[in-house]
Amino acid sequence: MxxxxxxxxxxxxxxxxxxxxxxxxxxxxxxxxxxxxxxxxxxxxxxxxxxxxxxxxxxxxxxxxxxxSCFASISARNIKLIYLKQSLVLELSKQPESFMGKVVGAFVRVKMDSSDCKQTRSYHLVRVTGVISDDVLKRALLQVSFMSKAVPVSELSDNDFTEQECEDLRQKVKANLLQKLTVVELQEKAKSLHEDITKHWIATRLIYLQNQIDRANLRGRQREYPYEREQLQQPWKQEELLKRVPSVSREFAHNDPEEDY
Known part of the structure; x- marks a missing residue:
């Protein structure tokens, strides 16, 4: 039931x-x-x-x-609300006064240490815990969970995380290696990043659609991409996406297969 x-x-x-x-x-x-x-x-x-x-x-x-419902589920849907790609972190770094407040508490995808033979995956999800400045190279370094050394932005991934990486993160939370996220905490962080993540997605999506259109034209094929691109370019459509309030799914105590973790 x-x-x-x-x-x-x-x-x-x-x-x-x-x-x-x-x-x-x-x-x-x-x-x-x-x-x-x-x-x-x-x-x-x-x-x-x-x-x-x-x-x-x-x-x-x-x-x-x-x-x-006091804690948020560790699901791909929830993590996506506060996940930052490398290109977005670079954009945020152009505003130093708000950079730390934006990235601390968010999740990023970091390349694993290739010298560690125990690691079976190239990347893993980590949470940003702090930002320090590298005065020698004049760059920002991110302090992240599960890693003793701070990482430069150049080592972050610019792709989406995988379901398996999310599952690995879920297991680490269950093992108390990472503190659970409360619903309120995740909701507030998602709201603070919603505009930045949405605008970045719109820009990258438009580039992707244009590339697909150009490729299809070279092959003499017709696709539905032009319609999607035209829709996404409309100010009213972008405003609609920006107004969507992020909602957080909750963790349930009775091992609900749909929403528990």
Missing amino acids: SKNQIYPLLDRHYAETLGDRDREENNYEIISTPPDKCVNDQTSCRQRRFSSSKGKLQLEKEDLFTKA
Whole structure:
């Protein structure tokens, strides 16, 4: 049974149980209460009991969700909200006054140490924990989780992370190697990066579409890319994308296959 089916069944159960209790207590009240007082008392009693039961059900429902939703799930959908590609980090570095605030707390994709024979993957997801300045080379270095040395921006990946890399990150969180993200923390970080990530995606997507159009024209083929490009170039479409508020999926305590981690 999915969790979405539970509360309608609970509502019905409470209503049926309440109805049985009402009938039993009403029979007693009819015997022990004067006729002229019986109707009003039964009505007010039912209203109080129904209000109390409904309130109790609502509290139990809210309490369950409160317990289950204090942390964000470690999913590709959530990580994507605060994932920064190399080219975007370079763009953000052009604004030194806001650079640290933007990148600290975000996730990046870093090349693994090739000298470590235990590593089986080329890249892994890490979280930026700080920014330091390299005065010799005049560049910013990122301090990231799981690595003792700060990494330059040039070592970041400019591609999307893989599902397997996200799974590796999920396992590290389960092993307490990385602190869990709360829903509030992730939501605030996603909001602060939403405009930058969206504008960067629009720019890179338009370049990709134009390249696909040029390639198709060389081969004498017609594709749907021109329509998508025209749509994406429209100011109203870009504004619509920028106005979409990022939503965070939550971690559930009962191993929900869809949303737990």
